[in-house]
Amino acid sequence: MAEHRLMVHGNVPPPLDREFTVVGKPLNRKDAVEKVTGKALYSGDLRLPGMLYGKILRCPHLRARIVKIDTTRAEALPGVRAIITKENTKGWRTYWYGVSQPAFPEVITYEGQEVAAIAADDVYIAQAALKLIDVEYDVLGHTLNAEENLENPLPSSVAGEEYPENDINDRTRRVVKRGDVAKGFEQADVVLEETYTTQAQYHATIQTRACLVSWDGSNLTVWDALQGIYFTQIALAKSLGLNPENIRVIIKYLGGGFGSKASAHRVTYFAAKLSMLTGKPVRMENTRDEEFITHPHRWDFKVYLKMGVKKNGELTAIYQKAIANIGAAGSYLPNRFLYAARYLYKCPHVHLEQIGVFTNLQQTGPQRGPMNAPSIFALESHIDRLAEMINMDPLEFRLKNYVDFFYVDPEEAIRSVEGLPPIREKLVDATGKIPYMTKNLDKCMKIVTDTIGWERRKHLNDNVKGPKRRGIGFASFTAYQGAGNKPNKAFADVDIFNDGTINLAIGIVDIGGGQVTVFSMIAAEELGVSMEDISVTYGDTKGTRYAPACQSSRVTGEMGPTVLQAAAEARQQLFKLAAPMLEVKPEELGSRNGRIYIKSDPSISIPFKAACARIDPGRPIRGSGSRATNPDSPMVGAFGAQAVELEVDLETGEVNILNVAIAHEFGRALNPKLCESQLLGGVYFGVGYALSEEGIYDPKTGKMLNPNFHQYRLATSYDYPDVKIVIVEGEEPWLAYSGKGGGENANTPFAAAVRNGIHHATGIWLNDLPMTPDKIVNALQEKRKGGSSHAL
Amino acid sequence: MNIDDKASKSKKQITLTVNGAMFTRDVFPHMTLAEFLREELKLTGTKVGCNRGECGSCTVILDGHSVYACTMLAVEAGGKSVQTIESLSVGDKLHPIQQAFIDQDALQCGYCSPGMIMSVKNLLDRTVKPTEDDVRCAIDGNFCRCGSYQNIIKAAIDASDKTADPDRS
Numbered sequence: 001m002a003e004h005r006l007m008v009h010g011n012v013p014p015p016l017d018r019e020f021t022v023v024g025k026p027l028n029r030k031d032a033v034e035k036v037t038g039k040a041l042y043s044g045d046l047r048l049p050g051m052l053y054g055k056i057l058r059c060p061h062l063r064a065r066i067v068k069i070d071t072t073r074a075e076a077l078p079g080v081r082a083i084i085t086k087e088n089t090k091g092w093r094t095y096w097y098g099v100s101q102p103a104f105p106e107v108i109t110y111e112g113q114e115v116a117a118i119a120a121d122d123v124y125i126a127q128a129a130l131k132l133i134d135v136e137y138d139v140l141g142h143t144l145n146a147e148e149n150l151e152n153p154l155p156s157s158v159a160g161e162e163y164p165e166n167d168i169n170d171r172t173r174r175v176v177k178r179g180d181v182a183k184g185f186e187q188a189d190v191v192l193e194e195t196y197t198t199q200a201q202y203h204a205t206i207q208t209r210a211c212l213v214s215w216d217g218s219n220l221t222v223w224d225a226l227q228g229i230y231f232t233q234i235a236l237a238k239s240l241g242l243n244p245e246n247i248r249v250i251i252k253y254l255g256g257g258f259g260s261k262a263s264a265h266r267v268t269y270f271a272a273k274l275s276m277l278t279g280k281p282v283r284m285e286n287t288r289d290e291e292f293i294t295h296p297h298r299w300d301f302k303v304y305l306k307m308g309v310k311k312n313g314e315l316t317a318i319y320q321k322a323i324a325n326i327g328a329a330g331s332y333l334p335n336r337f338l339y340a341a342r343y344l345y346k347c348p349h350v351h352l353e354q355i356g357v358f359t360n361l362q363q364t365g366p367q368r369g370p371m372n373a374p375s376i377f378a379l380e381s382h383i384d385r386l387a388e389m390i391n392m393d394p395l396e397f398r399l400k401n402y403v404d405f406f407y408v409d410p411e412e413a414i415r416s417v418e419g420l421p422p423i424r425e426k427l428v429d430a431t432g433k434i435p436y437m438t439k440n441l442d443k444c445m446k447i448v449t450d451t452i453g454w455e456r457r458k459h460l461n462d463n464v465k466g467p468k469r470r471g472i473g474f475a476s477f478t479a480y481q482g483a484g485n486k487p488n489k490a491f492a493d494v495d496i497f498n499d500g501t502i503n504l505a506i507g508i509v510d511i512g513g514g515q516v517t518v519f520s521m522i523a524a525e526e527l528g529v530s531m532e533d534i535s536v537t538y539g540d541t542k543g544t545r546y547a548p549a550c551q552s553s554r555v556t557g558e559m560g561p562t563v564l565q566a567a568a569e570a571r572q573q574l575f576k577l578a579a580p581m582l583e584v585k586p587e588e589l590g591s592r593n594g595r596i597y598i599k600s601d602p603s604i605s606i607p608f609k610a611a612c613a614r615i616d617p618g619r620p621i622r623g624s625g626s627r628a629t630n631p632d633s634p635m636v637g638a639f640g641a642q643a644v645e646l647e648v649d650l651e652t653g654e655v656n657i658l659n660v661a662i663a664h665e666f667g668r669a670l671n672p673k674l675c676e677s678q679l680l681g682g683v684y685f686g687v688g689y690a691l692s693e694e695g696i697y698d699p700k701t702g703k704m705l706n707p708n709f710h711q712y713r714l715a716t717s718y719d720y721p722d723v724k725i726v727i728v729e730g731e732e733p734w735l736a737y738s739g740k741g742g743g744e745n746a747n748t749p750f751a752a753a754v755r756n757g758i759h760h761a762t763g764i765w766l767n768d769l770p771m772t773p774d775k776i777v778n779a780l781q782e783k784r785k786g787g788s789s790h791a792l
Numbered sequence: 793m794n795i796d797d798k799a800s801k802s803k804k805q806i807t808l809t810v811n812g813a814m815f816t817r818d819v820f821p822h823m824t825l826a827e828f829l830r831e832e833l834k835l836t837g838t839k840v841g842c843n844r845g846e847c848g849s850c851t852v853i854l855d856g857h858s859v860y861a862c863t864m865l866a867v868e869a870g871g872k873s874v875q876t877i878e879s880l881s882v883g884d885k886l887h888p889i890q891q892a893f894i895d896q897d898a899l900q901c902g903y904c905s906p907g908m909i910m911s912v913k914n915l916l917d918r919t920v921k922p923t924e925d926d927v928r929c930a931i932d933g934n935f936c937r938c939g940s941y942q943n944i945i946k947a948a949i950d951a952s953d954k955t956a957d958p959d960r961s
Contacts, residue, residue, distance in 0.1 A: 042903060512900035
């Protein structure tokens, strides 16, 4: 057992010193009955008396200056209650992940950007009124290709004068260097240089953005479908000039987020403004094509990757340059492409660059392990090809360059080349190890290769006739998680009442990962009661304190310790009341299965509720928790490996995934049933990322050609493979019962595993996602001609 | 032009059975069955994800066939019998399919669940012992972006075991 030091402010609760009775059990999710009966009310299901319906007029062009906008005809339509445009909202800005953009710009910079918003008595009138707004556009030239715009120092051609100061910081070029890559390449026996491209992946949540906003003259109430109530509250307050205390945000159910709903999005701001203007509640809901066109999708990347290796398999150098297509200004871009290639393998010479470039290709933002998936696709594809070049088994090659934790160099620095001084990171703790890290990636790799039957690779296509060839591929990964990084704030409260009722108050949203279930389990474990004994106040800024949004795999690692501390503190207060009943000191007590007992003789016990009866009815017990920020060091990370057996039709280029084995390490599975569901969901995103999903745009007009599910090619039940799951557990004493996040892991290595499997089946290397049949057929034809062995 | 006047003049009267009860309403000819269920009858268990017959969240059973309520007009459902998610549980007693969805964790965000469950219900109404492939076929028109397909298939098989043998449910 490692040192016990939960990452919280104030007192660290002592370990329970007993077998867990709740945590680690595969319990059913707490809100399941509401969801399977249709009783769960999502934001789009809510109605208020006197409610107005909002609709948005969107620009059909990618880039255009609004010359004239005339709403006279629309205003004259009976039933129209308010219209907002740039003319009556001058200076108004909205925020997405803290990045600001004009609510209604002078210059449109992406297809579907808002030109006007209408509130009317019903949705038909609102729709009819849209057609009565007269807008004259001066259509300007647009940019679609990030690389072509690389040397443009400012996004002025894209955004114009409306994005001042820090709004363009996203574009910053980031560089990480270790050692001397030129020297590293000199030491290499084999050097491989490739270009990888990854597509714009869309979140395609089944629920579109839908909100209901009500202004009563001084307070705003917002029912929405977003991943964070406090993110939303703060952003709305800043935009609307209100105090956060005057905004109540309520989000009980969310029909899919995956990063696209981490912060308030545009419809919420417009509905709020219209409600404030009319004094009536306003409902606004995106249609499916509006959702596709305007919601911030995952950046598409172009990645130059060059790696050097010795004949014995030792990596000597990695050079990586990743160009992110940020899309329109106002988008958010973190610097996470530098993460995987820097840490995953032992390599002394590293030069990694990430550059973001603005274009007019919609807006972008985080999606399920935002940069883990594209960066791992490039890295793990490259690793397999290098292994082949030195004639080494891909598994053996990875193990050869394996490191116990992360590979770091004490002299390592992260610096921006924009003239800023280098910022040194303290990378190791006092014992010389990196905190927060269990890894077990070697175990994961061995498990998945054993499960899939790695040894079968050699003879998989012996005596095969017909057009189909089988292949087995494999990839490993690390995934960045956001828990506890600066700035960091998270609170939880546990109240115990005189009648034995226990309430956990947490300001989080349950996005479907089962967050409410898991935090109830943590509280129940610490208190020694069952999960059903805990009622939870959540998804509401009333009755809770600040908590992070459910994004970046952060809430388990961030709220877990917070909830644990709150519950433990409440328990200790209750033990003070129980101690006289059992004639011992409070510290001699333990609790489990609804009873409080004497640790030295557990047969002597009282019911938990009997102790609660001693609580002052007017003053319930309150235990509070507060998460401390991680020390300066690498952040919480998750690890894992996936192996895929597939079949490629050499005539049609179709890929059929037959079997999948995945092994993941993210500390302890606090509820294995829910963790497995998250992992299955990750594989689903991986299947689409690997084989079918992509935004397709007209090369001339730049307009999206497939803003619907079937042309976007969302995978169906027939495409979903059989997945065998192994969760490898490790100890993380800094987190609640070692729990890290499980949501963003399983989609990360899947595309690389499929790509490596396609190579095994056919001999072609594919560097361009998604790996659609046309690309496979073309690459096979090239190969037959004796040309390049990979498709670009 | 007054849209209200023009539209109300063109309303049509329909009578249909929903979850065993008869309803007569005047509706716009352009109102979809999904809108009718959600807006007129306040049965918001039926979800709308795409409003163009792709995602399956609005799946209901109409005279024994599972249909997309978003691509059927309310007037087309006149004289017919519709079953929605709200009809499955009786009081606190869940339908075996609902219980199986919970036990197998065949849901995450839950938004697709009502439509998914209705597709499975229609399958089990027609097929006593469905195979895994039967289930894949039955839910092929339902998207679950949370990717719970493997558990949905398990839940459907699990529920079919219980509905085929009532003593076990």
